[in-house]
Amino acid sequence: MFYAHFCIPFIVGAVIMLLTLLYRYISWVVELPKGDKRLIAKGIFSTATLRSVWEIIRESLLHISIFRVNPLLGYMHCSLAFGWFLLIAVGWIETTVYMGAELVPLQGHVFFRYFATQIDTHIPIFDHIMDALLLFVLSGVALAWFKRLRSKALGMRRTTKHSVGDRIALSFLWFIFPARLVAESVTAAVYGGGGFLTAAVGGALQHTLSAGALEAIYEPVWWFYSAVLGGFFIAMPHSRYMHIFTEIPLIFLRNYRLRVTQSSTSYDNFQLQSCSRCGICIDACQLQSELGHNGVQSVYFLRDRRANRLTMPVAFDCLMCGKCQERCPVGIDLNALRLNSRATMRNLPNERRYGYFKGVDRSEGSGKVGYFAGCMTLLTPHTLTAMQTIFDAAGEEVWWADRNGGVCCGRPLRLSGETDSANKMVEYNIELFRRHGITTLVTSCPICLKTFREDYNLEGIELLHHSQYIERLIEQGRISLKHADNQSFTYHDPCELGRGSGIYEPPRSVIKAIGTLIEPKHHHRNSLCCGSSLANTIINDAEQLKISAALTLELEATGATTLVTACPLCKKALGRTTAQKIKDLSEIVASNLN
Amino acid sequence: MKGRVVIVGGGVAGMQTALSLKALGIESLILEQSRQLGGKLTGWHLLFPTFTPAQDVVAPLIRAVRQSGIQTRFGCKVVSVDSRRVILDSGERIDAAAVVLCSGSTLFNAKIKEEYGYGIYDNVFTSADIEQMMNNGKVAMADGRTPERIAILHCVGSRDEKVCQRHCSKVCCITAVKQAIELKKLFPDADVFNFYMDMRMFGPGYEELYRRAQIEHNIHFVRGRISEASPLMDSRVQIKAEDTLTGRPLRMSVDMLVLMVGMRANDDNAFISSSSGAELAENGFFKPRNSFMDNVLSTKEGIFLVGTISSPKTVGQTLNEASAAAIRIAEYLRYGN
Amino acid sequence: MATNFGFSISKPRVIDMDANNLRKSDDILASMPQLQSCIGCGACTASCTAGNLTSFNFRKVHTLVRRGEYTGVYEELNKCMLCGKCRLLCPRGINTRAAVMTIKRTLGDF
């Protein structure tokens, strides 16, 4: 009994969509590297699976993350996803209640109102619940329409530009629920019944249209609803709405500890397709807000990469400050994906390259503690002398790895995509550190620190940023600092240190040991980038300056007498745009030693 | 006080001096060697760094001189000067309350640097030739063809002991940048190469213009002095230089070679100096009494210096000096010196 | 075999701007006109991490490229570690890291 001709578009669409999705997911999983498959096998029967289910409920249905960033936007996503889910779920329960154990085909559930007219029993409470859910979804649709028209009203400065596939799918999506409302309302008008919404709309229709007219549009409105649904299902895998389903396997895989690696793998597909194109990353991007660079943000980067038309100007126009990644509601590894795209474009193994490293050792001194200044710190000699003072005060025997010039840590090359060449530096430096027998490695450059942590195998050597090291010296009482409340500082979180390495508190506790810390408007994981990032090779000097000026403005607005940061690049960048004192953390420590 | 202030030279220096004196109520007489006012600027096209037509400076000055009734005599070659009188080659003596030397400087004769082949090869020009061609509205190779590659050589007759011109002519660097941009605008497809020893972008807006020439106009700058020019079969010129930044000799053929001729001291400075007692500096230009306080005073009382008579200068600096000199002359006439 | 006189004829060191093909050089300058604004101060080379360990001289290399001398440039630029110190020092604000990458891409095998 659950068949009418108008169901054909829906059935065809649903079948095509299911086959497409299955084909994609299965082939992606098949192409996964062996190690990843092993991780899946290990994780599938663990608590990771349960955690994933809980996360799916939170993120894929309720969209808690978006709620946190933007409640209105969160509601919109929640109403569409959770509302639709409830419509399906409650609809299922409804049919089950009506039909008992009888097997109802898919279209029977979806178009139940149509078929329910042939059933004698009637349970009005379901009509009302379903209408309420429909209203919930429709409010989300209305918000989406409104967002298209006026994105700013929803707290978004920019919204994503859509591709053709997106537009087609979006058009279908916009009409699904209004079409459902119309179809159910017409049904209510002709056959009576319906919940508070459909009955009301049906009543209104009864007043305005003749019975004949209602009869005439009865079948077409159901056809329309079915066609819109079918159309959406066909378009969906080729549009941004692919994310609705892809997010689900992604959550499982992520909980099974699959990661984006230096060279791209099949796992990247799950990440790429999980992007909902919500555009939150666009507003996070300083290249957009300060420089007006469009079309380079993560959402566009992912779009281009999905479409296999990623260009170097897009891949390389990114500060990799990590702000977008921090905010991404889907939690996509945006920086890692961008890096392995760069590697795909530019990594060129060259055996002979950097042959000159052989035999180079410009280090001096000896001790269990090694200090790696990093290239950039050589341009901020105050940091170097401050570190010397601190080491002396603590009575530390220090091995200076590169005070007289050394080999780069490799991170800049890695950021430029030249992974193999970067690994030569990794090899060189590891050998150097091992040869000098250090057990602790301190660096004042967050860029070096990040690569030491992530790309170096330095087992047995503790890696510390100088902020952590100084904090420890204070805790251990090896140095003591003069504290004065009237000394006020503001602290800028370097991207590679804060978001990049999760080190937020050590520099703050050091500052607090010396004076008062005033946080700028954006701090911790929301802190701004100074613009000098080595990750970006596209923006020019003037543009770097603009980004830095915006940051300076915020820092100066705190009224603090001294701006403090913990990265030589940030210090250089801020020094260009501020008239205030700008110090590295080590400098304020060295000048306030007891 | 007997006589008027006599101004030797009717270029922008002389005209502005006369006008500034007039404003102070002091009468003057301009003696000009040629048949017209305006001096060297008359033949110039646009002025650096703003691309202002030279006529926008010269014409208003000439008009003002005429309107204010300042007496001007043409065809006067001065053979002797002292602080009380000026003697012309006709033998005429003109009494003067004070004398202002505004006779400027001489463009270096590029033929003397014969290794560049000026006057020998058809497509070797001087900066003055280019200005003239611009004024005439037709810049081209000698046979009328459009140049595809142009070399501009700085410091021709400046900073060169070989031609006894040790001084820097100051304005040629920026003129070269200006002409390079003008040529590039005329011939967008041409490559323009500037060969320089140092880029001396001393004035306001000069460095910015230099930067624009590089970035916006893609003008190539090669640090190295061209050592010789030789003819090629198609009347083009082959030049040789060292690209000193790479330490490699460099050779190229060009369609036009433009020599940035410098300013040298006038030949008659020597006898004006000997007759007046106003001293010359080592480079043959008149020596100011004091480089800080008395720039517009010669070493001889009653004789004043304005413009490039005392050293290479820009138009703006010359005009400033004219006003400064007028005040110093007024003080001199009133209080003596 | 050619006669051996116990010496070989020295090859000219001259940068022959007539023989050199400037197309790649033009491409590089078109994609980053700022490179043309180098004033040869040498700050990049003075601070260079690779230059500290080798004879790598970015100022010289990119000047040669601008003159159409490409031989050996790719290998020379391979000495660069892209650390970016030079970019912090360039008085003309040239994006030196991008310059290295652009030149390599234009001349090399990317």
Next chain:
Amino acid sequence: MRRGNWEEYQKSIADDNYYYARSCIRQNFFPGSEKAFLDIVANRLGRNIYDDPLHSSCTGIGYHSDIVPLDTIMAVVARQFALMNEAGYENLVSSCITSFGIYTEILSTWEEFPETEQRAAETLYKATGRTLVKPKNVAHTSDVIFHLRKQIAEQMTRPLINVRTGEPLRVVEHIGCHYAKIFPKKGIGGSEFPYVLAGMIESWGGEVVDYPERRHCCGFGFRNYLVQANRGYSVANSQKKLESMAPYRPDFIVCNCPGCAMFLDKWQYTIAEMEGTTYGQGGVGIPVLTYEEMAGLVLGYDPWQLGMQMHQVDVEPLLDKMGVEYDPATKYLGVNGKYIGKPEQAVVNGDCPSGFYSMLSL
């Protein structure tokens, strides 16, 4: 060639009574040239010239190779001047450009630093008992020919004209560096556009070809050619000139410096042997003449009398163009009719001894 400032660079050249100073290189490699010069000046043009058997090398090659110290060469030069004075002459003409440069340089040094002249005079007196008397006029022998070029033109039997086409012969002139590059005022036409050879060529009906590397050194370079390992540098200089002039299709090269004539001639052979390249028309080298040989040909001398069989690059193509009758059979017979030996086949003369280059051209 375009005239520039030739009028501005004029020097006085004595008209008669020359004291002849020979050239080491010229008398060894172009012995016919010096003989011809003496014959032309004395017998054809009726000038008095004295070829003094007592005079020696000026030691300029040693001087420029850092072997002969300044004081030594000054004494040697002082002796030449003393000999000239003893012979009753006061106009020194030197066959060698380097000698000319040395004489000019030393006279100038003596003028600037009189104590050096005094020292040289003392050394000379102590060593030889002779007295230094400086010449009134020092000129290069090419200056003399330039000075007498119009007179030669009057007696000319074979102008510098291609008899087949009637066109003037295209001549590349090469001036020795030491002629005017040290003291531009001491050379006719100065250093940038010397006129000494161009004047002869124009007077005798030829056309001077200007080419980009005209001013460039032949590469002699003293130490550079003397040390075998450095010779490649010397050759490279000649090669640079030859490559630059080749597109102008010159009929021959004429030099006023014996060293230049030697190297432009012999390095053509070397380049051809080493690299297979020739620069003349028809796959052969460009003949290199001394100006004496040029004057001799113009005046109708027999090329073998002029010693032109001593050249590395065969001169026959040029002789054919000029319509000079010569007997190929007597080319390698000396003045006494005895066979003087024949050079091996050479690539520069169109021969491919090993067949190597002809294989290359396939």
